[in-house]
Amino acid sequence: MEWLTLTIDGREVSVPKGTTVLDACRMNNIPIPTLCHAPELTSAGACRLCVVQIEGMRNLPPSCVTQAAQGMKVETQNPKVRQARKTILELLVANHPLDCMTCQKMGDCSLAEYAYDYGVTGEIYQGEKRCLPIDDSNPFILRDPNKCILCGKCIKACTEIQGKSILDFSFRGFDTQVGPAFNLPYKESDCDFCGSCVSVCPVGALTEKQMVGKGRPWEVSKVQTTCPFCGVGCNFDLNVKDGKVIGVTSNPEAPVNGKALCVKGRFGMDMIYSDNRVTTPLIRKNGELVPADWDEALDLVASKLGEIKKTYGPNSIAALSSAHCTNEENYLMQKFMRAVIGTNNIDHCART
Amino acid sequence: MAENQRILVCAGTGCASSGALPIIDILKEEIKRQGLEETVKVVGTGCQGFCEKGPTLVIEPQHILYTRVTKEDVQEIISQELIKGERVERLLLIDQTTQKPVSLMSDINFFSKQHRIVLHNCGVIDPQKITDYTERDGYKGIQKALKEMSPEEVMEEVKKSGLRGRGGAGFPTGLKWGFCRQTPSDKKYIICNADEGDPGAFMDRSVLEGDPHSVIEGMLIGAYAIGADEGYVYCRAEYPLAIKHLEIAIKQAEEAGYLGDNILGSGFSFRLNVFAGAGAFVCGEETALMASIEGKRGMPRVRPPFPAVSGLWGKPTNINNVETWSNIPHILRNGAEWYTQFGTEKSKGTKIFALTGKVNNTGLVEVPMGTTLREIIFDIGDGIQGGKKFKAVQIGGPSGGCLPEDMLDLAVDYDTLTQAGAMVGSGGLVIMDETTCMVDIARYFLNFSKKESCGKCTPCREGTTRMYEILDRITKGEGKEEDLDTLENLAYTIKETSLCGLGQFAPSPILATLKYFRHEYEAHIHDHKCPAHNCTALLSYTIDTEKCKMCSLCAKNCPTNCISGDKKTNTPYVIDEDKCIKCGTCMEKCKFGAISRA
Ligand SMILES: Cc1cc2nc3c(=O)[nH]c(=O)nc-3n(C[C@H](O)[C@H](O)[C@H](O)COP(=O)(O)O)c2cc1C
Ligand code: SF4
Ligand code: SF4
Ligand code: SF4
Ligand code: SF4
Ligand code: SF4
Ligand code: SF4
Numbered sequence: 001m002e003w004l005t006l007t008i009d010g011r012e013v014s015v016p017k018g019t020t021v022l023d024a025c026r027m028n029n030i031p032i033p034t035l036c037h038a039p040e041l042t043s044a045g046a047c048r049l050c051v052v053q054i055e056g057m058r059n060l061p062p063s064c065v066t067q068a069a070q071g072m073k074v075e076t077q078n079p080k081v082r083q084a085r086k087t088i089l090e091l092l093v094a095n096h097p098l099d100c101m102t103c104q105k106m107g108d109c110s111l112a113e114y115a116y117d118y119g120v121t122g123e124i125y126q127g128e129k130r131c132l133p134i135d136d137s138n139p140f141i142l143r144d145p146n147k148c149i150l151c152g153k154c155i156k157a158c159t160e161i162q163g164k165s166i167l168d169f170s171f172r173g174f175d176t177q178v179g180p181a182f183n184l185p186y187k188e189s190d191c192d193f194c195g196s197c198v199s200v201c202p203v204g205a206l207t208e209k210q211m212v213g214k215g216r217p218w219e220v221s222k223v224q225t226t227c228p229f230c231g232v233g234c235n236f237d238l239n240v241k242d243g244k245v246i247g248v249t250s251n252p253e254a255p256v257n258g259k260a261l262c263v264k265g266r267f268g269m270d271m272i273y274s275d276n277r278v279t280t281p282l283i284r285k286n287g288e289l290v291p292a293d294w295d296e297a298l299d300l301v302a303s304k305l306g307e308i309k310k311t312y313g314p315n316s317i318a319a320l321s322s323a324h325c326t327n328e329e330n331y332l333m334q335k336f337m338r339a340v341i342g343t344n345n346i347d348h349c350a351r352t
Numbered sequence: 353m354a355e356n357q358r359i360l361v362c363a364g365t366g367c368a369s370s371g372a373l374p375i376i377d378i379l380k381e382e383i384k385r386q387g388l389e390e391t392v393k394v395v396g397t398g399c400q401g402f403c404e405k406g407p408t409l410v411i412e413p414q415h416i417l418y419t420r421v422t423k424e425d426v427q428e429i430i431s432q433e434l435i436k437g438e439r440v441e442r443l444l445l446i447d448q449t450t451q452k453p454v455s456l457m458s459d460i461n462f463f464s465k466q467h468r469i470v471l472h473n474c475g476v477i478d479p480q481k482i483t484d485y486t487e488r489d490g491y492k493g494i495q496k497a498l499k500e501m502s503p504e505e506v507m508e509e510v511k512k513s514g515l516r517g518r519g520g521a522g523f524p525t526g527l528k529w530g531f532c533r534q535t536p537s538d539k540k541y542i543i544c545n546a547d548e549g550d551p552g553a554f555m556d557r558s559v560l561e562g563d564p565h566s567v568i569e570g571m572l573i574g575a576y577a578i579g580a581d582e583g584y585v586y587c588r589a590e591y592p593l594a595i596k597h598l599e600i601a602i603k604q605a606e607e608a609g610y611l612g613d614n615i616l617g618s619g620f621s622f623r624l625n626v627f628a629g630a631g632a633f634v635c636g637e638e639t640a641l642m643a644s645i646e647g648k649r650g651m652p653r654v655r656p657p658f659p660a661v662s663g664l665w666g667k668p669t670n671i672n673n674v675e676t677w678s679n680i681p682h683i684l685r686n687g688a689e690w691y692t693q694f695g696t697e698k699s700k701g702t703k704i705f706a707l708t709g710k711v712n713n714t715g716l717v718e719v720p721m722g723t724t725l726r727e728i729i730f731d732i733g734d735g736i737q738g739g740k741k742f743k744a745v746q747i748g749g750p751s752g753g754c755l756p757e758d759m760l761d762l763a764v765d766y767d768t769l770t771q772a773g774a775m776v777g778s779g780g781l782v783i784m785d786e787t788t789c790m791v792d793i794a795r796y797f798l799n800f801s802k803k804e805s806c807g808k809c810t811p812c813r814e815g816t817t818r819m820y821e822i823l824d825r826i827t828k829g830e831g832k833e834e835d836l837d838t839l840e841n842l843a844y845t846i847k848e849t850s851l852c853g854l855g856q857f858a859p860s861p862i863l864a865t866l867k868y869f870r871h872e873y874e875a876h877i878h879d880h881k882c883p884a885h886n887c888t889a890l891l892s893y894t895i896d897t898e899k900c901k902m903c904s905l906c907a908k909n910c911p912t913n914c915i916s917g918d919k920k921t922n923t924p925y926v927i928d929e930d931k932c933i934k935c936g937t938c939m940e941k942c943k944f945g946a947i948s949r950a
């Protein structure tokens with residue numbers, strides 16, 4: 001691998017060729033604020049918050065889309081750079097509802113965090129503010145376009161992660177919006193409700209509806225787990241408050257799926273507390289399903305299977321297994337059928 | 353009566369909209385009826401450059417110019433001019449200095465002081481006939497390139513000519529071609545940028561309407577040099593005539609074997625498509641333009657990669673402006689050396705400007721680079737309308753800046769103008785006189801930029817609106833002490849952090865007016881006065897009781913009935929400032945000059 005040496009804030013650092021200035025900074029623990037950048041998405045270079053000063057370059061280039069070069073001299077914190085970032089933040093805040101007190105995103109909001117860092121007051125630019133309707137049309141995603149900072153990450157997530165391209169920009173200039181075609185509510189679009197868009201939104205424009213009002217980010221502990229819904233084995237974080245799961249958020253470190261999840265994994269976890277859940281084995285007695293313990297149930301199944309095999313032969317038995325099970329469980333199921341029962345009559349709900 | 357006369361009637365968009373087309377029909381009919389068809393030919397041409405005086409027509413071979421012609425004038429033109437050989441005086445141009453009519457184009461500064469290379473055929477040939485083009489050496493450039501030169505030699509010739517892009521930035525054309533040529537690829541495109549979004553600029557439209565083959569030939573030569581086999585002309589849909597003429601020209605060029613496979617037996621092939629853009633200023637930015645052709649939202653993207661590496665559909669692409677392409681055939685035909693005699697050391701050739709505003713002659717003017725603003729405005733433009741005083745000239749449209757009177761002797765070229773805080777841009781020249789408020793001008797251009805911002809990047813999307821709001825407040829007399837600092841900080845941030853040229857140059861009108869006309873801003877903010885008496889909210893009308901004859905004319909005409917007074921009781925006439933809407937009617941009506949505005 002070819003390495004480059006550059007100077008960042010007077011410090012010499014070496015990075016592999018092909019590294020952006022932003023990544024070069026982050027590899028060396030030099031903080032750069034970003035709003036439209038996400039490592040898993042292609043870079044748009046749109047928010048312009050990550051600007052730095054680079055010797056010999058015109059203007060203030062955005063670090064997320066500028067390649068590091070040999071001998072480059074980068075300044076990330078000089079007054080000019082900080083002033084430009086502050087102005088950009090002031091501009092965003094001037095067109096933003098300052099609802100932090102009641103906003104679900106508070107505590108995990110990039111805009112709020114940077115505004116604090118840069119001492120933004122929100123008082124310099126007084127003028128027109130957006131006032132757009134909130135999209136509350138579906139049970140999963142709450143969209144508040146007034147909080148949207150138009151970073152475009154949701155658009156890229158939908159296209160690049162989910163492959164659906166439901167979202168895009170509409171209108172121009174100050175009137176620009178992000179949403180489904182014709183600005184339809186999410187529910188009326190072809191959205192899969194995978195929530196990838198929510199997972200990348202840096203502010204409270206897209207939030208998990210189920211979690212609204214149930215807990216603040218700092219009250220929640222995150223428990224990484226594997227999704228029980230299907231064999232893909234996605235990992236995510238259960239958001240737990242006071243011993244109760246209030247929702248699910250992506251865990252960017254998830255080895256199988258990264259931030260991607262499907263609607264079941266991301267928004268289906270409320271089934272934990274469903275009254276309709278079957279929590280013990282049930283045995284039909286006198287035409288009625290009666291709760292039983294595991295030993296009783298397993299004994300019953302074993303004896304019945306043994307009887308049927310003896311009377312009618314192994315091929316009179318078939319097994320259907322589920323995508324809810326892990327690979328290992330499915331493996332065991334077929335092993336059991338072939339080796340113990342002695343039949344090839346096996347099938348799986350996900351076969352078609 | 354002279355033999356072989358031609359009547360060149362302008363049928364460009366400007367003149368067509370002021371009634372030129374019926375004139376052509378009637379002229380043809382009448383000439384036929386009077387049996388003059390053998391000696392007089394009527395030609396509908398592209399723009400002759402003098403649109404504001406349109407419909408215009410030129411009698412050849414004498415080059416007599418008639419202006420503001422109507423269909424009712426046709427008979428007289430035939431009987432007087434064609435038959436008797438005498439001028440129809442009332443249709444001649446009046447020279448503003450001598451106040452006398454002038455007839456010969458060589459006596460009209462507007463034409464005689466120009467140097468037309470790109471506009472060589474515009475207004476002279478019938479753009480719908482390929483033969484009109486070939487008769488004036490058309491397609492000789494591509495013939496020379498294909499028969500006598502290698503692609504490298506063509507590129508070298510363009511490099512040597514010193515031609516720089518006419519789309520605004522002035523990037524050396526030959527160098528740009530070289531980048532695209534160097535990128536290895538199975539497919540390359542070239543594009544002609546005919547989006548022309550600058551308000552007031554219309555040279556690209558005129559070239560496409562009046563001489564479409566010159567653009568096609570330029571692109572052919574470029575494609576040969578670069579190694580591209582397909583091209584697009586991206587033309588805004590608001591230019592239907594340009595699109596029509598271009599499509600006719602493409603068809604004729606295909607039939608004549610200049611476009612298609614194995615052109616002129618050389619083995620070189622090239623196809624040309626026309627794409628009608630939906631008309632957004634930002635679609636003139638090259639990456640947005642290509643996104644638009646690809647069917648995506650017209651939004652710029654970050655560069656690199658530059659189009660020469662990854663352009664249209666990811667293929668190496670070379671994009672040039674209409675005027676740039678149109679220069680190419682001339683360079684090939686006459687040689688780079690010939691071309692370098694025009695212009696300055698670093699800006700070669702000519703540039704077309706769209707001269708508008710408070711100047712006597714408005715229209716399209718082509719002058720060698722390095723011509724001074726004074727020559728353009730006072731010689732070609734014939735000075736300021738109504739004998740008023742020149743105040744400033746806005747160069748380069750919404751991305752450019754205003755220059756004051758003491759910069760009139762600046763030579764117009766890329767580097768000089770950029771240094772002065774303006775830019776050549778697409779070549780818009782808006783002339784302003786003493787009645788123009790410079791804060792209001794900045795506000796006007798910011799209103800344009802804020803509406804045309806694509807919304808992608810924060811500084812431009814949010815910042816242009818805030819700059820506009822501050823300017824709007826200042827023109828309403830609600831400016832605050834700290835506004836100029838806020839404005840300046842915002843302007844520099846937007847300039848330095850925006851993604852594309854639209855945002856980077858949107859603050860230019862503010863920065864230039866702050867540099868040269870700061871006192872006007874201060875007068876608005878501190879004294880609540882508009883020195884140009886333009887900003888309505890800051891005006892006040894008063895009646896001078898000494899001069900007032902109590903005729904009551906003002907009171908009778910005031911739309912809000914806010915003037916009171918009575919002659920019988922000797923009550924003086926006064927204006928109720930709270931109710932006055934500053935319409936100025938009273939001042940206009942008063943015969944005794946008793947009402948003044950401040
Ligand atoms: C906002 C914006 C608008 C532009 N509009 C035009 C245009 O209307 N016509 C044009 O030729 N170039 C326009 N340009 C410049 C093009 O991006 C590009 O530089 C040019 O077409 C290159 O041609 P040239 O090298 O021949 O000048 C625009 C640039 C920006 C940033
Ligand atoms: S999105 Fe962020 S800045 Fe906006 S209201 Fe919510 S917490 Fe505050
Ligand atoms: S939920 Fe998924 S499919 Fe729907 S818009 Fe968001 S990313 Fe696209
Ligand atoms: S909704 Fe969120 S992710 Fe999408 S553009 Fe707005 S701020 Fe960015
Ligand atoms: S159900 Fe969805 S989230 Fe859960 S593992 Fe399967 S794909 Fe992943
Ligand atoms: S500078 Fe303006 S027009 Fe250009 S990308 Fe940014 S928002 Fe769009
Ligand atoms: S300016 Fe118009 S509204 Fe005011 S006093 Fe005169 S006529 Fe009346």
Ligand code: FES
Pocket residue numbers: 033034035036037044045046047048049050051062063064065
């Ligand atoms: S993070 Fe670099 S431009 Fe948005």
Ligand code: FES
Pocket residue numbers: 362363364365366367368398399400401402403404406407408
């Ligand atoms: S359109 Fe006729 S002179 Fe321009």
